[in-house]
Amino acid sequence: MAEPTTASTSTDAAGNGAPQKSRGLEGVTALDTELSFIDGQKGELLYRGYTIEDLAQNASFEETAYLLWKGELPTQSQLDDLNGQLREARQVHPDLLDHLRHHTPKGANPMAAMRTALSMLSAYDDEADVMEPEANYRKAVRLTAKLPTLVAAFDRIRKGKDVIAPTGEGSTAHDFLYQLNGEAPGPAAEEIMDAALVLHAEHGLNASTFTARVIGSTLADMYSAVVGAVGALKGPLHGGANIEVMKTLLELDESGETAQEFVDRKIENKEKIMGIGHRVYKTLDPRATILRNLLSGLSEEKGDTRWLEMSDTIRSTVKERKGLDANVDFYSASVYYLLGIEADLYTPIFAMSRMTGWTAHLLEQWQDNRLIRPRAEYVGARGKTVTPVGDRG
Template identity: 50%
Template sequence: MSDELKRGLEGVLVAESELSHVDGEVGTLVYRGYDIEELARDASYEEVLYLLWYGSLPTREELESFATSLADERDVDEDVLATVRTLADAGERPMAALRTATSMLSAYDDGAEVEGREGTLEQGARITAKIPTVLAAFERARQGQPPIDPDPELSHAGNFLYMLTGVEPDEVSEETFDEALTLHADHGLNASTFTAMVIGSTMADVYSGVTGGIGALSGSLHGGANQDVMELLYEIHESDKDPVEWVKDAREAGRRVPGFGHRVYKVKDPRARILQERLRDLAAASGDDTWLQYTTAIEEYLTEEGLVEKGIAPNVDFYSGSVYDSMGIPMDLYTPIFAMSRVGGWVAHVAEYQADNRLIRPRARYTGPDSAEFVPIDER
């Protein structure tokens, strides 16, 4: 057994997976062999869920049945919604509220005792269907508005936007949001996916795994960079300075530009390329290309400065925030929306790992004292 220390488990292989593969050197991402650009362009989020959970793209009949069964699970018990309102009134952070509500969902799951892969996927489908309802209800509660019942006739993406705003989204917004969900659905053994998988390895239920995944995703080093990007863009906008000049000054002052650099990608994140094009579509539809101009100019400048050559390239967060902002979504909902998408990957990884399960139990190198003399409490 090797005693080599690998901080952060960097480069350590802990499992085999058929779900997704990231090639950071060339900038590709595939789900079960399908390129992410093709899936984002031609498949719905529901199709991607089916692919991740069941191993193949669905036929039209399979998709209709799957999408219908998912839509039928969108309703959330009133007790959970009451808790969501309480959390909103208390000023709770959206990710913390989502974590609490997701854990609470298991109390109202009549099928929560189903075992094996089938039970994991059934529970996972219910969680995946209900998280958008919880999140939309939380935001509306913060605005002093009642929740909007889910519409089973709308897609997963379209229904969330409808529940959030009370208005059915236009085609560009729905397609863009659907693509964003697809792009964030899975990404290898990132921190939140690994967390869910570790919990799953104890044979805990998928509610526990997803709740743990949400907790891991809430950390500033994992899920919040898209909000950081938008805060930066608004800061630039309010300064009335040219975005490139602003970034030059910020870098000289020692500030880091969020949305650049990734633990795996050494070139531009393929998801960033896709969202940049969707930002173009949104800008064209609205007539406001401010964020497109800012992000494109900043990327071109930092590329000319050699950051990309050094392996510090735009990641998915650099464009996802401006895409969400263009649809009127509040900044502190960006990471919960990430969770709303990534739950599909968490469920898939838990189901896959549990099929050939081994408890994940690494070691730590002990660095404490070799011996210590115990002193009775009255003599200390």
């Protein structure tokens, strides 16, 4: 369920019960959901009743996607069927690849490129405007399958490399890393990528998910809703945070400044440290714990522990000085970096995973749809009259 807080009511001048304002809608419960539950005080995250720790360790990304879409973990035959659908749907129309090659600047922001490519996908989907539940489920599968192909193709094209077609085999994590790097990933890299996709798949009524549900509540199609979600995720206060985390770590590594000195300077200047603190969690983000453990193993495997050491020092120092803890972005940045992934692809990879959550929320929204239409309190001027244009000066 969403955060279990509701807006209180007050009485306006006419004696009517009116909702109290909440800046940023913080603490406001807008709707009911069965998809995920967050306890910010305990640092707990559930997907449909399963802890994130259990899913990250014992369920694949594909199993997690099925769980979010269908409400239960799949049987083996159901999982085999979903895997078959995902593998078949990974190919994208050649026109989209031509657009990325010839009409997308090499220096384009990857999220801007994905925003356009996802919108274009709808033109090649015969069911784009079909709103029956099964058609929407099939679109959720296709969107989840095709976005990794688009991300990998964009990255290779901008580097002057040939696009690698999906293999039609293996997991989402395996095929994405293969298309991105041109070689099959090792078991550890595939396992870590798969776990990262599970961890980012769903997280309540965050900004991008709320955007998707608002658009969906108008009965706009699924493509319109997820394009809006991508636009929201692009912001540095949402999906772009782990890019800023990695920039910070790289700058710190080159500066010669110690991690403690860095934190002291940031606190003294009252500057935000990206990847630290969360609107919901008042303790350590449970996803950060899992990613920290993945980073530890990957660092040892790569023989490069500096990112782990810097991150741990920053985290412990901020916790001691400010009482704030790490969120999911704090350790995911270093995990992706050690997997050889360009920093500006971190947010598109976030979108690859969160596509399952966005589409699951849309499927839920449309089960009992109501237009989402909050009100704004007018605080502007009153009583003005129009002066003829010639008299205005």
